Amino acid sequence: MTSVGLPARRPPETALSRAAAWIRNPWGRPRFLAAATWLYLAWALLPVLAAILFSFNDGRSRSVWQGFSIRWWWGDPTFSVFHDPTLTHALTHSLELAVLDMAIATPLGVILALGLARWRGRGSGTANFLMLVPLVTPELAMAVALLLVFTQLSIVPFALVNLGTTAQVIGQVTFSLSYVVVIVRSRLASIGPEYEEAARDLGASPRQALRTVLVPLLFPAILASMLICFALSIDDFVVTQYMSSDAGTTTIPMYLYANARGGSTTPAINALATILVLVTLIGVGAAFAILRSFGRRTEARDTTEAVSGLAALEA
C-alpha cells in the first residue's frame, strides 16, 4: 500500500542536489569554515614538517628530495649535525642560555610578582608600569638599548659586563621576567588570600605561611614560568644576537639566521632546527604532563582549558 496521503515526496538527495543546496547557502552548516580551518592548519604546519623531512634528505639540497638517509644527522663524519663542532657548539650554547635564563628569571620573577601584587603605596604604580615595558617594546628597541648601555656606559655594574654569555643572559632575563610576573600574578589572583589568612590565624609565621601554603599553591604557575623562560630563551634571536660577542656565543637561532640563505649550507641546518623544535616540544610535553597530574590531585582541569591556557601564556 504505497502512500496516497503522504506529503510531497522529497527528491532523493544526490551529490548534485547537495552541491546546489551548498551553493544556495554555503553557511548552512559550517563546511566552508571547517575547510578553511583545516586548510589553515595544513598551511601552518606542513612547511615545518617538510623542513624536518628535508633533514633526512640523501643529497645536499634543502629543496629537492633525493631519497632518505640519516647522513646529516649522524652519517657524515664532518658535516652532520653531531659531528660539525659549530653546530654542536650552537646547540650546547643554546641549552646553556636556556637553563641560565630559567634559573634566574623564574625565582626573580616569582618574588617580583608576589611583591607587585601585594605591595601598596608609593612606587608600586611605577614598578607595575616598568614591569609591562618589555612586553610592549619591540625586541629590537630593547636589544639596541642594552647594546648601547653595555658598550657606551663605563660605570659599575655596566662596565663589568662584556658582550657574550653574561650579556646574553641579562638580556634574556630582562624580557622573560615580565612573562613570569604575568603568569604568577594571574595564578595569585585566582588563589585568593583565604588560604594564607587561615594559615596565619592558625599560628603560622609569615615565612611558614609562604613556604607551606602559598608556594605549593603557586607550583603550576612556577612550572609554567620555567617552561616559558626555557622556550623564550631557546627561541630568542634578536636580543641574543645583539648581546653576542663572537662565534663562541652563537646560538641555534643565530646560526639559522646566518646560514639559512647560504648556497653551501647542507640539510644539517634542517637537522639542527629540528633538534630545536624537539627540545621545545619535549619541554612542553613534560610540563603539560606534570601540570595534568598535579591538576588531577587538586582540581579537575579540562584539557581544552589547560591547552588554551598554556598557549595564552606565551601570547
Added chain:
Amino acid sequence: MGDRLGAGEVDVTYPRWYWRAFAFPGVIWLCLFVVVPAYAVLAVAMGSIDQLLQPVPTWNPIDWNVGFVLEAFKGVVPGGQYWGAVRNTLLFVAASLALCFAIGYPVAYYIARHARRTKALLLVLLVVPFWVSYLMRMLAWIGLLAPDGYVNQVLQHVGFAHPPDWLNGNPLSVIIALTYGYIPYFILPVYAGLDRIDQSLLEASRDLGGSPIRTFLRVTLPLSWPSILAGSALIVLPMFGDYYTNDLISGSPHTNMLGNSVNLLIQGGPQKNLGAAMVLVLMTILAVGMAYYLWETARQSRRLT
C-alpha cells in the same frame, strides 16, 4: 591602605615592609636593564661623534644635541632617506594584518563556535606553531620557495612556464612570510574573545528576527572587536621591529623595513647615533599606535557596558 584590598592581596597578616622587600630585587633589575638602557638610547641619540666615528653619548640633558634626531625625523617623511623603509613597513604591516584577519578570523570563529568533538585537537594544532622557533618556520619557507622548491614545481605543473623568483626582493614573499610568522599570535586572542561571547545574546538576536548575517554583523563582530584589536596590537608591535624576516626571505634593499634600517645603522657601521635616533622615531610611531589602541579599547568598554 586596607581599603584597596582585592583578590590575591593580604594586608594585616604580614608586616608592611614584607612585600616591598619581595619586589625589591626585581625592581632593581628593571631599573638597571630597562630604565638605564632606555636613557642610554636618548644619550647616544642626542650625543656626538668622535674622530674615529664612534658615538660619544651625552649623559647630561643640558648639553643634548638634537641634530641626529632631526636627521632621523627628516629621513622618515616622504622624500627622506628612510621614507622607502617607512612606506614598506606601513604597507607590509597593513597587508599582513589584513591577511591575518581574513585567514585568522574564520579559523578562530569556527573553532570557537562550531568545532565540537575536534575542538581539543584543533586547539592543540593551533598552539603548535607557538612552540616552533620563528626562524625554523622561516627556514621551512626558504626551502619551499627556492627556485627548485615545491612551490615553483607546483606552479610549473599547473602551467606557469616562468615561476617568479621568490627569495630576492619579492615584496609578496615578505608579506606572506610576515603573515605566516605572526598569525598564530593573532588567532589565539581572537579565539578567546569569540569563545567568551554569551550564546544567549546570539539567540536573542535570532529570536528578534535578525538574519544569521545580520546577527554576525551586529552582535558577534562588535563583541569580538576588542579581541581583534588586542590580537592586532600583539602582532603589529613586533612587526615594526622585525628585520630578520626580511633579511631571510628577501635580503634585498628594495624591501627594507624600519627594523632593517635600525639594524643596519647599529650593527652595520659607524652610525650608532643615527641608529639610536631611529629607535626614538620607531618608538614615537608605536606610541601613537598604542595611544590609539588604548583610546579605542576604552571607548569600546564604555560602549559595551
